[in-house]
Amino acid sequence: MAAFRDPGIATPLTVCPNGQSSRDCDRCRVRTLSLCAALEPDELSDLDKLARTVNFGGRDTLFEQDEPSDLVFNITAGAVRLYKLLPDGRRQIVGFALPGDFLGLSMSEKNAFTADALTPVTACQFSRPHFSDFLDEKPHLLRRLHSMASHELSLAQDQMVILGRRTAEEKVVSFLMGLRSRWSRINGSMFHVPLPMTRQDIGDFLGLTVETVSRMLTRLAREKAIVIVPDGVRLLDIPRLEAIAAS
Amino acid sequence: MAAFRDPGIATPLTVCPNGQSSRDCDRCRVRTLSLCAALEPDELSDLDKLARTVNFGGRDTLFEQDEPSDLVFNITAGAVRLYKLLPDGRRQIVGFALPGDFLGLSMSEKNAFTADALTPVTACQFSRPHFSDFLDEKPHLLRRLHSMASHELSLAQDQMVILGRRTAEEKVVSFLMGLRSRWSRINGSMFHVPLPMTRQDIGDFLGLTVETVSRMLTRLAREKAIVIVPDGVRLLDIPRLEAIAAS
DNA sequence: CGTTGGGTTGATCGACCTCAATAAAAGTGG
DNA sequence: CCACTTTTATTGAGGTCGATCAACCCAACG
Numbered sequence: 001m002a003a004f005r006d007p008g009i010a011t012p013l014t015v016c017p018n019g020q021s022s023r024d025c026d027r028c029r030v031r032t033l034s035l036c037a038a039l040e041p042d043e044l045s046d047l048d049k050l051a052r053t054v055n056f057g058g059r060d061t062l063f064e065q066d067e068p069s070d071l072v073f074n075i076t077a078g079a080v081r082l083y084k085l086l087p088d089g090r091r092q093i094v095g096f097a098l099p100g101d102f103l104g105l106s107m108s109e110k111n112a113f114t115a116d117a118l119t120p121v122t123a124c125q126f127s128r129p130h131f132s133d134f135l136d137e138k139p140h141l142l143r144r145l146h147s148m149a150s151h152e153l154s155l156a157q158d159q160m161v162i163l164g165r166r167t168a169e170e171k172v173v174s175f176l177m178g179l180r181s182r183w184s185r186i187n188g189s190m191f192h193v194p195l196p197m198t199r200q201d202i203g204d205f206l207g208l209t210v211e212t213v214s215r216m217l218t219r220l221a222r223e224k225a226i227v228i229v230p231d232g233v234r235l236l237d238i239p240r241l242e243a244i245a246a247s
Numbered sequence: 248m249a250a251f252r253d254p255g256i257a258t259p260l261t262v263c264p265n266g267q268s269s270r271d272c273d274r275c276r277v278r279t280l281s282l283c284a285a286l287e288p289d290e291l292s293d294l295d296k297l298a299r300t301v302n303f304g305g306r307d308t309l310f311e312q313d314e315p316s317d318l319v320f321n322i323t324a325g326a327v328r329l330y331k332l333l334p335d336g337r338r339q340i341v342g343f344a345l346p347g348d349f350l351g352l353s354m355s356e357k358n359a360f361t362a363d364a365l366t367p368v369t370a371c372q373f374s375r376p377h378f379s380d381f382l383d384e385k386p387h388l389l390r391r392l393h394s395m396a397s398h399e400l401s402l403a404q405d406q407m408v409i410l411g412r413r414t415a416e417e418k419v420v421s422f423l424m425g426l427r428s429r430w431s432r433i434n435g436s437m438f439h440v441p442l443p444m445t446r447q448d449i450g451d452f453l454g455l456t457v458e459t460v461s462r463m464l465t466r467l468a469r470e471k472a473i474v475i476v477p478d479g480v481r482l483l484d485i486p487r488l489e490a491i492a493a494s
Numbered sequence: 495c496g497t498t499g500g501g502t503t504g505a506t507c508g509a510c511c512t513c514a515a516t517a518a519a520a521g522t523g524g
Numbered sequence: 525c526c527a528c529t530t531t532t533a534t535t536g537a538g539g540t541c542g543a544t545c546a547a548c549c550c551a552a553c554g
Contacts, residue, residue, distance in 0.1 A: 084404065084408050086408070086412060087494055088494050090413075092412045094407050108398075112404060136386070142386065142389055146354065149396045150396060153399055154355065156403035157341045157359060157360065157403060158331075160341050160406055161341075163410035163454060164452075167509080168510065199533065200533095207410060207411030208511090209511060209512080210534095211510090211511075211533095211534080215534085215535080217533095246334060445500065446501065446502095455542075456542075456544080457500090458502080458503085458542085459542055459543075461501060465503085
């Protein structure tokens with residue numbers, strides 16, 4: 001996982017502002033993928049004035065379940081895991097946020113889940129009230145936000161199918177294929193799938209144990225459908241993987 | 248389930264308009280729960296002009312997965328099941344729509360799931376383009392829609408926890424408690440939980456088989472936590488049920 | 495009536511979990 | 525740089541929860 005952990009960028013446990021110095025929307029590699037794509041240049045610069053570039057080190061918490069949600073984030077680099085905990089410690093990961101993803105769609109008072117960094121993360125941070133005011137002035141930004149929320153809802157429903165009706169092998173393959181299509185929007189690569197999360201995280205996302213995830217991955221590797229590489233997997237037999245994922 | 252199936256109101260398989268005659272927003276029992284609550288009286292009457300009251304008989308299809316989504320619905324009576332099918336026939340129910348619920352939050356070209364009536368259903372139906380145009384003129388309606396979508400997303404994430412990390416008993420109890428709180432907003436009753444869906448439907452919602460659902464319900468009944476009544480259950484030992492659902 | 499769809503119950507099976515050991519990798523401090 | 529600990533991943537053996545398979549009940553209905 002060396003590629004994802006850079007101690008040089010590690011930060012304190014809470015928000016660590018880097019100042020406005022390092023942000024430049026024009027050069028932002030995920031601008032066209034993110035919420036900002038809905039904005040005209042002048043609007044973008046208005047929104048930019050509200051933003052603050054923040055960095056998080058691996059394992060840092062962006063925000064915590066049940067706490068007041070007074071910040072929203074647009075992730076520009078790194079990966080974030082989003083999860084809910086049951087009182088007895090069982091954990092369900094409800095999603096992974098990648099560059100271009102927006103955290104704070106929910107419009108509710110309290111955070112529905114905890115978000116913490118899997119790798120060093122860079123994000124544009126907004127105060128929710130300021131962001132909300134800005135939203136009031138830009139109906140098309142609200143439409144874009146709503147369409148992103150709809151998309152999230154659709155992904156959540158797909159995940160419900162995976163959790164409720166798929167076998168362990170299908171779960172793992174669907175996960176890899178889903179992540180592949182998300183990464184390919186970001187870095188274009190079609191075969192290498194970075195896995196910044198642990199096997200435990202994958203298990204907690206798919207409703208499986210670590211051991212089962214590991215067994216399925218090694219089986220897929222033994223059958224030459226994938227190769228396990230440092231920090232991820234390489235997909236070899238895409239047709240076969242698609243067949244498993246589609247069932 | 249006799250109470251839910253009234254052959255007298257059964258309709259053809261597709262949309263069966265009853266005309267505007269039977270709609271009266273002022274007397275609508277779910278207006279304050281639904282999307283319409285965001286509107287001023289004059290706006291409501293504008294929206295009303297776009298609406299068409301439609302009735303469906305039990306088992307009728309409102310719309311089908313992967314087909315163009317050119318209609319949206321506001322359910323005013325009855326219950327609807329929303330599900331996705333895998334190619335091999337496995338089914339995942341992603342939700343049940345009750346009076347006050349809005350179908351068509353998704354803003355995508357194709358329906359993400361099939362919706363069919365569990366009981367005779369009445370709904371306000373809108374053409375999506377007309378509804379979308381109306382939305383453009385009323386930003387606060389869009390905000391309301393977005394907040395409903397956020398709520399749906401939150402429910403979907405809760406369901407992910409249930410599907411991924413809960414035992415069969417916890418699943419069934421969480422389901423009953425969740426349905427109870429939704430029904431209580433509609434009809435205020437606190438102990439009787441109508442179950443317009445079959446055991447199979449409950450299983451397909453919770454990622455269980457019919458047999459397991461049946462066994463869990465009879466076990467809860469044997470332990471005097473619930474009573475199974477025609478068309479639903481009556482909750483007896485609420486503290487115990489809450490303890491199971493919370494874990 | 496016989497039929498059909500839904501529900502319950504029992505016996506058996508198996509996919510995945512649990513527990514345990516080991517290995518490999520990454521951080522820590524000298 | 526090397527010892528040391530901690531975290532993560534893999535692999536095996538055995539156990540269990542829920543699935544599967546099968547029988548049966550019951551109400552609705554033509």
